[in-house]
Amino acid sequence: MIKLENIRKSYTTGFNTLEVLKGIDLEIRDGEFVSIMGSSGSGKSTLLNILGILDNYDSGNYYLGDILVKNLSQTQAAKLRNQHLGFVFQSFNLLTFKSAWENVALPLYYQKIPRNERKDRALKYLERVGLLEWADHLPTQLSGGQQQRVAIARSLITQPRMILADEPTGALDSTTSHSIMKLFTDVNAEGITVVCVTHEHDIAEMTQRIIYLKDGMIEPESQRADAN
Amino acid sequence: MFDYDKWQEIFETIRKHKLRTFLTALGVWWGIFMLVILMGAGSGLENGVVGMFGSHARNAMYVWTQRTTKPYAGLPAGRFNQLTDGDIQAIEDRFGDMIEYMSPRMFVPSGEITHGDYKGSFSVRGECPEFVHIDAIVLEEGRFINPLDMDQRRKKVVIGRRVQEVLFPDEEPIGEYLQINGAEYQVVGIFRSDSSDEEEVQDVEETIFMSLATAQQVNNRPGEVNWFVCTINPKYQVAEVEEGIKDVIRERHKIHPDDPQGVRSNNVEEEFKEIMGLFTGIRILVWVVGIGSLLAGVIGVGNVMLIIVKERTKEIGIRKALGATPRSIISMILLESVFLTFIAGYLGLLASTGIVALLKIATGDGGAFFMNPQVNPGVAIGAMFILILAGALTGLVPAIQAANIEPVKALKDE
Secondary structure, eight states: OEEEEEEEEEEEETTEEEEEEEEEEEEEOTTOEEEEEOOTTSSHHHHHHHHTTSSOOSEEEEEETTEEOOSOOHHHHHHHHHHHEEEEOTTOOOOTTSOHHHHHHHHHHTTTOOHHHHHHHHHHHHHHTTOGGGTTSOGGGSOHHHHHHHHHHHHHTTOOSEEEEESTTTTSOHHHHHHHHHHHHHHHHTTOEEEEEOSOHHHHHTSSEEEEEETTEEOGGGOOTTOO | OOOHHHHHHHHHHHHTOHHHHHHHHHHHHHHHHHHHHHHHHHHHHHHHHHHHHTTOOTTEEEEEEOOOOSOBTTBOSSOOOOEEHHHHHHHHHHHTTTEEEEEEEEEEOOOOEEETTEEEOOEEEEEOGGGGGTSSEEEEEEOOOOHHHHHHTOOEEEEEHHHHHHHOTTSOOTTOEEEETTEEEEEEEEEEEOOSOHHHHHHHHTEEEEEHHHHHHHTTOTTEESEEEEEEOTTSOHHHHHHHHHHHHHHHHTOOTTOTTTEEEEEHHHHHHHHHHHHHHHHHHHHHHHHHHHHHHHHHHHHHHHHHHHHTHHHHHHHHHTTOOHHHHHHHHHHHHHHHHHHHHHHHHHHHHHHHHHHHHHHTTTOSSOOOOOOOHHHHHHHHHHHHHHHHHHHHHHHHHHHTOOHHHHHHOO
16 A cells, blocks of 8 residues: 655745645555556646655655655665565666666666576566567667567566556557557556556556546546446 | 675676777776886886996996196196006005905007907907906806916906907817917906996907906006006995095095196996986886876776766666666775776786786897886786775775665666
8 A cells, every 4th residue: 555645745946845746645555556647847747756756755655565765865766666665667778788688687786686587587577568579679679669679678587566657658659559568468468557647638547546636636436436 | 705696697798788898998098008008117217227337336437548638746747647556455455344356457558359260350468357246247258367367367257248259269268378579378267248238248258357456567567557546345335435445546646636637537336327317207207197097097097987886877767767776886886996997907917917028039138228127026026916906995885875776866867
């Protein structure tokens, strides 16, 4: 269970303080497939960064399972990210000088897992996303959809509690987008929580629940449990 | 502790960024290369010039007389005063404890010198046994002049290597005779010069030595001396004794104490010191320039590391998002910087010592002004350590900067 209690976050630029999140209360059950929608500036990226422990929040509480994620050191945050979270980004964020399997295996490097085992596991996950024969290719040699599959394999390799996807289909055409969302659905079916930020309705419709953000608040009337 | 994975990660990064790596390494490589080459060149020059002295005594002085230019004690100017055994004796009596070796000399004018059908013209000198301690000569065969040759005025000679080559091309000269001015002299020894100055070597090796007493007799100039060389006890400076010795001669021959011409001398020690002073200057220059270029190299590394961190902002952001701790980022950047400076420095060291070694082979022992260049290994290794330390220090700032990159911002950075 992921639980946010009255999360607030503001940015100060110069003399202006911009309140981005104005008290977010949110629960995401384990194994849920959730999308977060909202116009730009609604705070959805900030929310995702807080969920991903990539950013701090000013007040409130964030529970990742039993763990209170608050005032962590950089090292603690890095460990939590590594063990519990997987990330998928709009621009894929693969390391361009590493091959597909090396990219997939990178999170395991920070768990100090030996190289051979890293490779074995990376290949297994590449097979899982249908890119086994592309294992030795560099990201630049892959199509956008293939790169995103590599990124998804990378997010899965640590068997995280939750995958956070930031506009995962933003850079892809609609056919590829749907196959990527299909892949997320399959991953979710294995019991991994998936949280996906998007501004495309058809993408959001493929998730179980849509959370609408507006001006740093969750719109309560839009909260629909178990959308079909 | 050797972390295989970490190094593999570093090798991969380096291998896949060849240009960046090359540029980083070049500065360091050049710095250490210049330092070592300069040191080698400096020492080669020094060895070359010092080598010209060979084994010639550094604490020697030469003394001779010339026509006087000032009248003194009722005597007119323009007199020539012949040095004598008596002068030598008087100097030894007065300065005996300060003088190490005393070697009065006399030329023997000679025409063609022959041995059978072979002939040549060589300079011939009468010498005391002590002269071997002063001149840059080394005995190759037989013996030098000995006191017995002096006492009995024996017609024994020691010949230079060139004399042997000309007069005894296919014969063992020791025990054989050669003819000087019609008289027979027995060869008792052969010597060579150990100076690195080719001209000097040729001059010396084309010389024939006999005892001073023999020379005085055959010249029919008993008791006379052309000039003398003496070395001064190392406890004293040559310059301290120089004037005193000349004063003895001035007194004995009634030469005006301020006459610049009457008694002349040449102080080898001063000459040597002057040359050594020059090399102290060169050495300082080498260090200033060498350390300057090292420093430039190190600053270059720091600079490139800063650029690398900027360039890698996104990569570092991704790594952090995937679970890289600040420590792992710092150690990655630091190790890379240290590794690069070390390898580049080591290659620079190899290349430059290689070139210095080639120079050594090329110039050998015979080069007149340049020979046997050397690099002090302690200095070279010291420079390496400074480089590694500097690599770490200059890597530290960018490394900390890298560790503090916020993943959120880095990932936005397109």
